[in-house]
Amino acid sequence: MAGRLQDKVAVVTGGASGIGEGMVRRFCSEGASVLLADIDEPNGAMIAAECGAEFIMLDVSEPDSWQQLQGTISDKYGRLDTLVNNAGIVSSLDITAVTVEAWQRLMSINLMGVMLGCQMAIALMRENPGAVGGSIINTASSTSFLAIPDVAYTTSKAGVVGLTKSVAVFCANEGLNIRCNSIHPGATLTNILKTAIEQTPEVEEACNRMSPLNRMGTVEEVAAMAVFLASDEASFCTGGQYAVEGGTVSQHPKM
Ligand SMILES: NC(=O)c1ccc[n+]([C@@H]2O[C@H](COP(=O)([O-])OP(=O)(O)OC[C@H]3O[C@@H](n4cnc5c(N)ncnc54)[C@H](O)[C@@H]3O)[C@@H](O)[C@H]2O)c1
Numbered sequence: 001m002a003g004r005l006q007d008k009v010a011v012v013t014g015g016a017s018g019i020g021e022g023m024v025r026r027f028c029s030e031g032a033s034v035l036l037a038d039i040d041e042p043n044g045a046m047i048a049a050e051c052g053a054e055f056i057m058l059d060v061s062e063p064d065s066w067q068q069l070q071g072t073i074s075d076k077y078g079r080l081d082t083l084v085n086n087a088g089i090v091s092s093l094d095i096t097a098v099t100v101e102a103w104q105r106l107m108s109i110n111l112m113g114v115m116l117g118c119q120m121a122i123a124l125m126r127e128n129p130g131a132v133g134g135s136i137i138n139t140a141s142s143t144s145f146l147a148i149p150d151v152a153y154t155t156s157k158a159g160v161v162g163l164t165k166s167v168a169v170f171c172a173n174e175g176l177n178i179r180c181n182s183i184h185p186g187a188t189l190t191n192i193l194k195t196a197i198e199q200t201p202e203v204e205e206a207c208n209r210m211s212p213l214n215r216m217g218t219v220e221e222v223a224a225m226a227v228f229l230a231s232d233e234a235s236f237c238t239g240g241q242y243a244v245e246g247g248t249v250s251q252h253p254k255m
Pocket residue numbers: 013014015016017018019020037038039040058059060061086087088089109139140141142184185186187188189190191192193
């Protein structure tokens with residue numbers, strides 16, 4: 001039986017770990033040709049080999065790195081159907097502690113990297129043979145709506161919402177069939193959180209309590225939303241914010 005992403009070419013940034021890894025595995029199982037793009041070559045190459053993806057070295061904060069990726073996709077695949085701008089980092093620095101260097105580093109990955117990805121995707125998707133079109137998916141966070149003290153992270157994830165809507169509206173106004181949406185995971189057990197839990201065990205219970213379902217999400221649950229948005233079933237979905245956070249932002253915090 002054909003998969004839901006059969007014959008589509010997809011790039012997932014930050015695919016060497018966590019949520020991105022889950023997306024790479026699921027996209028491959030749905031029939032897509034997947035490029036796993038990351039700075040972590042050992043893990044990325046291993047995961048790619050396991051599931052039939054191709055590993056590509058990409059630093060999302062480097063314009064030249066995107067330029068190279070664009071050339072590779074054009075030459076080897078001849079089209080791009082889906083880009084997931086998923087790579088992201090945290091800084092754990094509040095407004096009194098953050099430095100200009102830390103702020104710029106995080107913004108260059110979490111926000112500028114997403115902008116550069118959107119530029120590359122539009123350039124390729126408008127040249128797709130047959131028909132212009134594609135789906136851009138940006139991994140934001142429940143932090144886009146509910147702040148945490150990590151000021152650069154919170155700001156970057158709120159920024160991803162505006163960036164996503166702007167790209168969606170531009171593409172629609174231009175008559176390009178390119179959709180752009182953001183996914184908003186809640187606490188999801190990946191390396192980012194595992195490290196925090198190792199350092200401070202109480203973080204685990206606090207993360208469970210964030211959702212009224214009283215647990216964290218899984219990478220598979222986030223990947224399922226990405227499959228929907230990448231597929232043709234999401235043909236009328238653009239500019240949207242798709243929560244995968246177990247009701248976290250719906251719950252009154254004092255109840
Ligand atoms: N885990 C959560 O609870 C959670 C919640 C909400 C949103 N998110 C978001 O989901 C996305 C994935 O997070 P995760 O939890 O899977 O993290 P993770 O640390 O497990 O994976 C992040 C991946 O991004 C890659 N990466 C980092 N910098 C990069 C760069 N400059 N260029 C290319 N790749 C780079 C890393 O090598 C890694 O493979 C992030 O955008 C994160 O902010 C995570």
